[in-house]
Amino acid sequence: MRPATAVEMPLHGPSSPVLHAPSAASPPSWTAGDPVARWLAACRCVGGRWSVRLELRGGPRVRDDLDLARAEQDRLLALWARRDQIGHFERLGLAPTGDGAAIRRAWLETCRHLHPDRYYGKRLGAFAAILAELFDRARASAEFLADPRRRARYLAELEVDGRDEVDTGAR
DSSP states (O other), X not given: OXXXXXXXXXXXXXXXXXXXXXXXXXXXXOOTTOHHHHHHHHEEEETTEEEEOGGGGTOOOOOTTSSSOHHXXXXXXXXXXXXXXXXXXXXXXXXXXXXXXXHHHHHHHHHHHXXXXXXXXXXXXXXXXXXXXXXXXXXXXXXXXXXXXXXXXXXXXXXXXXXXXXXXXXX
C-alpha cells in the first residue's frame, strides 16, 4: 500500500510536469483526484507553519492506544470542538474579571493542563495537534487579557452583549 502523500508524477527532474507544461509560465493543472491536489487542499498555514487540517482527515477520535486517558481525550475533544465559540476568559476557565492576578493564576493553571511539555514523549496521535492549537489560543488569550486597556474594552463589550456567564470547565 502506498502512503497517502505519494505523488503520481515526480515534481522535479526530466519527467517533471512543470518542465513539460505547455507554457513555462502556467502551472500544471491538477485534477480533483490528484494526490497533490488533495494534500494541498487539506493544508493550512497557522502561525507561519503549515499543517494538515484535522477536520479534513475525518477528525480526531477517542482511541485506547494513546497515552491519554479516555476522560482526558473526551475533555480535549469537547474543548477543541468549541474552540471558535468561546471567548478569552472562557479559554482560561475564568469568569470575566478585571483582576490581573486572577488572570495570571488562570493562565498558569491552563498551562498545567495544556502545555506541550506535559505530554513530552507520550503517544498522542491527532491530539498533539489539538493540544498545540488549544495552547496557542490560550496563550493568545492570556496575552490579550494581560493588557489592562484591551481587557477593559473587552469587558465593556461583554457587558454590552450580556455575556457574563462562563463555562469554567473550559480548561
